[in-house]
Amino acid sequence: MNPYEYIKNEIVTGRLQPGQRLTEEGHAGELQVSRTPIREAFKQLEADGLIIPYKRRGYIVREFSVEDIRQIYNLRALLESHGASEAALYRTDEELVRMHERNQAYEEAIRKLKKSDISTIKDIQQENLNFHEEIFKSTKNEHLRSHISKVVVVPLVFRSFYWYNERQLLRSLEVHNTILKAIENREPERAKIAMQEHIYQGRDDVLIQLNNPNIELWKGEAQ
DSSP states (O other): OOHHHHHHHHHHTTSSOTTOEEOHHHHHHHHTSOHHHHHHHHHHHHHTTSEEEOTTSSEEEOOOOHHHHHHHHHHHHHHHHHHHHHHHHHOOHHHHHHHHHHHHHHHHHHHTOOTTOHHHHHHHHHHHHHHHHHHHHTTTOHHHHHHHHHHOOHHHHHHHHHHOOHHHHHHHHHHHHHHHHHHHTTOHHHHHHHHHHHHHHHHHHHHHHHTOTTOOOOOSOOO
16 A cells, blocks of 8 residues: 555544644654655645644644534535536436446445444445546536545545444435436436435534534544
C-alpha cells in the first residue's frame, strides 16, 4: 500500500483521530520511505479535505463540526441529485448494466456485515461509493464528478455505515433500487428526488447519532 492509501486508511478507520498531528518525519520512519512520498501523500490528503495544515509545520487530521456535516450533506444532496437526473438522461445500456452489478455487490456486502469485523464495514462503504460513482460516470460530466468527489468525505461515510443497523442498510438498498429503476426508465425527476432523499436520510441518521448522548463512539479498535 502506498503512503497515500495507507494514511488515508488510517484516517478512515479511525486509527488516526480528528485533531491528531501528522509529520513527514514520523510517517517516513513508520513506513520506512523517504519524506518525498509522504509529502506528496499529505498534499493529496489535504486536497481530499481529510487533513489541514498545523501552524507552520506538519498537518492534523481534520475535525468536523455538526454544522460542517450538515453543510456537506446538503451540498451532496444538491450535486448528487442533479447527477442522478443527468444519468437518467444520458446513461447507456452498458452503463446501466454496470450500475446493476455495483448495486448487487452492495447488497452482497450488506448480507456479509459483521460489526466485529471492520473489513466488512469497509466493503459496504466501498461498494456504496462504487454504485454512486457508476451513476456519475454515466453523466459524461467531469466537472460534476470533480465537485462531488470533494464533498464525499470518506470518514463520514464510513462512520455512518458503522452506526447503521441492518434495517437502515436495507432501507438504503431499497432507495438504491428506486434510483436505479428511475435511471433505467429514463425518469430524471424521479431519479433526482430519490437521490436527494437518499442523501438527506443519510445526513439525518448521522446527525441523530452525533446528538445521541448514549452513542457507542467508534474509536477504530475493531479489527
